[in-house]
Amino acid sequence: MSTAEELDTIGIDRLREIGSVKWSVFPEAIGAFVAEMDFPIAPAIAAAVRDAVEGGLTGYLPAAVRQRMSEAAARWQQDRYGWEVPAQRIRPVPDVLTALRATIDFFTAPGSSIVLPTPAYMPFLTIPAMHDREIIEVPMLIQDGRAVYDLEGIDRALADGGGLLILCNPYNPLGRVFERAELEAVAEIVDRHGARVFSDEIHAPLVFAPHRHVPYASISAVTAGHTITAASASKAWNLPGLKAAQVILTNDADVETWKRPEVSWAEHGTANLGVVATTAAFDDARDWLAETLDYLDGNRRLLGDLLAEHIPGMGYRPPEGTYIAWLDARELGIDGSPAEFFRTHAGVAMTDGIACGAAGEGFLRFILATPRPVIEQAVRQMAAALRAHADADGASADL
Numbered sequence: 001m002s003t004a005e006e007l008d009t010i011g012i013d014r015l016r017e018i019g020s021v022k023w024s025v026f027p028e029a030i031g032a033f034v035a036e037m038d039f040p041i042a043p044a045i046a047a048a049v050r051d052a053v054e055g056g057l058t059g060y061l062p063a064a065v066r067q068r069m070s071e072a073a074a075r076w077q078q079d080r081y082g083w084e085v086p087a088q089r090i091r092p093v094p095d096v097l098t099a100l101r102a103t104i105d106f107f108t109a110p111g112s113s114i115v116l117p118t119p120a121y122m123p124f125l126t127i128p129a130m131h132d133r134e135i136i137e138v139p140m141l142i143q144d145g146r147a148v149y150d151l152e153g154i155d156r157a158l159a160d161g162g163g164l165l166i167l168c169n170p171y172n173p174l175g176r177v178f179e180r181a182e183l184e185a186v187a188e189i190v191d192r193h194g195a196r197v198f199s200d201e202i203h204a205p206l207v208f209a210p211h212r213h214v215p216y217a218s219i220s221a222v223t224a225g226h227t228i229t230a231a232s233a234s235k236a237w238n239l240p241g242l243k244a245a246q247v248i249l250t251n252d253a254d255v256e257t258w259k260r261p262e263v264s265w266a267e268h269g270t271a272n273l274g275v276v277a278t279t280a281a282f283d284d285a286r287d288w289l290a291e292t293l294d295y296l297d298g299n300r301r302l303l304g305d306l307l308a309e310h311i312p313g314m315g316y317r318p319p320e321g322t323y324i325a326w327l328d329a330r331e332l333g334i335d336g337s338p339a340e341f342f343r344t345h346a347g348v349a350m351t352d353g354i355a356c357g358a359a360g361e362g363f364l365r366f367i368l369a370t371p372r373p374v375i376e377q378a379v380r381q382m383a384a385a386l387r388a389h390a391d392a393d394g395a396s397a398d399l
């Protein structure tokens, strides 16, 4: 059987049995709201984790094991994006959000605001407040149907007290993979303000041809000088529960700062099994990723075809990267939250765009990393709910 045929056969009953967050929070609904993949992990990763457990690697994280992940991550960055980073500058952290918290605390001017292009990945909107920081939202602009940075807005936000710009590339939830020139334009502004960038590149392995991921810090000495990069195998190989990610440091001053015990404490909690799994992902599960990306490529197209056929009023542009679809429900005639409407009336649980900032109102986030028959069922259920809604409206208009 081909990969696609195998993945197509994974049914909803099986997914509920596994009981991931996606399939257990709303037991009555198709889970499409959290960025988890519904596919079995790569055999090479499963074998590496099994070997680690059976070999007794369940104590604290040994330096040699940690070092192997940094080296594998360095090889990945070099082979995949042509970015040469010394392994000793790739530090382990349990997850990308820990990296963000450390960046806010130790790499930005005290009290400075966080500049956030929106719609944004939901925790970016909640974490700054935990660090007594304000957020300046800068809604993305739409140009020829494509989301682009509002460079003047970013400039103004940095002038208004912004100290850190959060870049998410590839972009959750908009699916953009930014081109070098776009990133260069951002870099010029950040540099002019002496600000910093947190470049979240967790979705970097998930890019569809002909798009190419450009690591922001790799662009120039200027971007290397003002950026903390966060990377991880956790989205592309579905390992977020194993707790391992990487912070990539790209200038001497940041390397020195990271050495301070209160800063490198961010490494604490990185899990052996995550480190082992990540090493296997970067080194030994590249073919698995290529096959999975092919399947996801089919999924993003399939969703477009299904929406065109069954819900033509729903706006959708297939993502250039990530397995996240950003759906525009504003023309569907739904009063109130579209996510609530579809969860209650269609049995499809998605993220409401409003959770991604004011710019997301009327939109939905739908996770595409699921078997194709599940996508088809979700769209059919949504279309049926909209028809019933329209019929009910028609009936009440006739009264």
Ligand SMILES: Cc1ncc(COP(=O)(O)O)c(C=O)c1O
Pocket: 035, 094, 095, 096, 097, 098, 121, 168, 172, 200, 202, 203, 232, 234, 235, 240, 245
């Ligand atoms: C853009 C982005 N950053 C960070 C995360 C969370 O990553 P982690 O579990 O490593 O904190 C996600 C999860 O979906 C994400 O999409």
